[in-house]
Amino acid sequence: MAEQVPQDGTGVSVIIPVCNEATRLEPLREALAPVLESLGETFEVIFVDDGSTDATWETLRRFHEEDPRMQAIRFARSFGQQHAYTAGLRRASGHVVVITDASLEVHPSNISAAIDKLREGYDVVFGQRDRPRDSLFLRLASGAARMLVKRLTGFAPPDRTANLLVLNERLVRTANHYNEHARDLKGLFTWLAHGRHASVPVVCEDGPHGLDRYSVRKRVHNVLQFVVAFSVRPLYLSFAAAAVVFGAALLLAVAAAVLFARDGWAGAELLVYGAVLSFVGALQLAAIGVLGEYIGRIYGEVRKHPPYVIADVLGHGARPPAAGNGES
Numbered sequence: 001m002a003e004q005v006p007q008d009g010t011g012v013s014v015i016i017p018v019c020n021e022a023t024r025l026e027p028l029r030e031a032l033a034p035v036l037e038s039l040g041e042t043f044e045v046i047f048v049d050d051g052s053t054d055a056t057w058e059t060l061r062r063f064h065e066e067d068p069r070m071q072a073i074r075f076a077r078s079f080g081q082q083h084a085y086t087a088g089l090r091r092a093s094g095h096v097v098v099i100t101d102a103s104l105e106v107h108p109s110n111i112s113a114a115i116d117k118l119r120e121g122y123d124v125v126f127g128q129r130d131r132p133r134d135s136l137f138l139r140l141a142s143g144a145a146r147m148l149v150k151r152l153t154g155f156a157p158p159d160r161t162a163n164l165l166v167l168n169e170r171l172v173r174t175a176n177h178y179n180e181h182a183r184d185l186k187g188l189f190t191w192l193a194h195g196r197h198a199s200v201p202v203v204c205e206d207g208p209h210g211l212d213r214y215s216v217r218k219r220v221h222n223v224l225q226f227v228v229a230f231s232v233r234p235l236y237l238s239f240a241a242a243a244v245v246f247g248a249a250l251l252l253a254v255a256a257a258v259l260f261a262r263d264g265w266a267g268a269e270l271l272v273y274g275a276v277l278s279f280v281g282a283l284q285l286a287a288i289g290v291l292g293e294y295i296g297r298i299y300g301e302v303r304k305h306p307p308y309v310i311a312d313v314l315g316h317g318a319r320p321p322a323a324g325n326g327e328s
């Protein structure tokens with residue numbers, strides 16, 4: 001795991017992944033800086049350049065020279081938004097960590113309300129769009145996907161989440177122990193918070209930098225990635241399919257026996273073949289289900305997740321470790 005920066009008393013860390021955002025950075029800084037100054041706390045802004053090919057890095061270098069609180073990390077190539085968030089989380093030193101993006105879809109003025117909500121005792125606060133931005137069809141499809149996700153994983157992040165999250169440092173320390181290459185951080189934060197999460201309404205802007213949209217293909221990919229990241233139940237669907245096919249084989253066998261008794265082999269031949277094929281298919285599906293059980297256990301081991309997560313500790317004056325491996 002990458003080395004983490006020690007806690008140094010910074011009040012608020014803001015993480016912003018960027019990729020070819022040179023034209024957006026100046027308006028973003030002009031909107032963000034006054035909001036952070038008004039908080040009355042020390043702060044840092046961590047830009048993560050995810051392999052930009054335009055003048056993004058040169059702009060970030062200038063920002064840092066003008067204000068050292070504006071920090072930046074540059075990836076050698078594009079590794080994706082989730083890994084950009086991860087790099088920022090491992091660099092952040094704030095007691096409160098804000099994650100947003102450069103689109104200005106959610107104006108930085110919403111940060112203060114989200115931080116106030118966090119300090120009511122939550123581990124994570126999501127920005128929630130004030131209005132749906134999708135067509136009726138996409139909203140219905142999204143609702144069906146959420147039901148499927150909750151059925152398969154046992155939980156789902158809040159609906160209509162915007163590009164704003166606020167985390168406390170305990171959750172950040174814990175999340176930094178999770179090292180999958182394919183990850184869904186919103187899902188991870190929701191799972192780690194275990195109900196200690198909330199949402200605040202935010203106004204999503206329609207200006208030239210606002211309302212970036214995911215394609216349908218990207219949304220389907222995100223749903224599949226979420227399910228795979230937090231559940232191995234799909235691996236066990238073969239057992240359910242095997243039970244259905246085995247039941248069909250029994251029905252075909254009974255029907256074949258009745259026809260054989262009445263009409264002989266000529267009347268029962270097709271049903272006998274169907275029963276045999278169904279029985280063989282049920283055995284194959286059951287065997288796949290057994291393999292799925294082993295694959296699920298292997299998957300659980302190779303992720304090397306902490307075996308448990310501590311929410312709080314009483315006694316001995318100890319600060320609670322971030323995860324079940326005893327490290328803080």
